[in-house]
Amino acid sequence: MTRRQAIFPANRHALYEEHGYSAAIRSDDLLFVSGQVGSRSDGTPEPDFSAQVELAFSNLEATLHAGGCSFDDIVDVTTFHTDPETQFPAIMEVKQRVFNQRPYPNWTAIGVNWLAGFDFEIKVIARVPSAQ
Structure with a gap:
């Protein structure tokens, strides 16, 4: 079983430390x-x-790039x-x-009443490309 590998963008923001979480976790090719x-x-x-x-x-793009x-x-x-x-x-x-190109990723939008002072949040799952 593969261990979790924490991923952080180069210029990680203060929220990761303040709230104790990783920007992303890589597990195998996900x-x-x-x-x-x-933020x-x-x-x-x-x-x-x-x-x-x-x-x-x-911020999402920077985290994806880091992964x-x-x-x-x-x-x-x-x-x-x-x-x-x-x-x-x-x-x-x-x-x-x-x-801007098909096929688009699947997408679920959820209305919430609290995001810790923010009004929009996006989380994703990506497949890490194989080395070619």
Whole structure:
């Protein structure tokens, strides 16, 4: 059985230490990425919602890169939204830019009432590409 391998982006933010979790865990050829939020390097939320979504995707990209993956390697997405009805246009703008080719990853969106001061969170599972 393979042990968990913790993955952190180069410029890891304060939330990992503050809350005691890994940005991602690699197990065999799968990368399980913890929920990424639009946090600044000090762990505080980006106040503008659209910028918060952009930053969450940027934080996700950095974590994927640290694990040897890219957006193209994502197979499963779960997003959490504090106000899905009004937030979807801003989220869809980024989503359509990042995932612009079929086949798209599967996606589950969940409305929540609390994200520790954030309004959007994205977690994914990616398959780590084989060395070719």
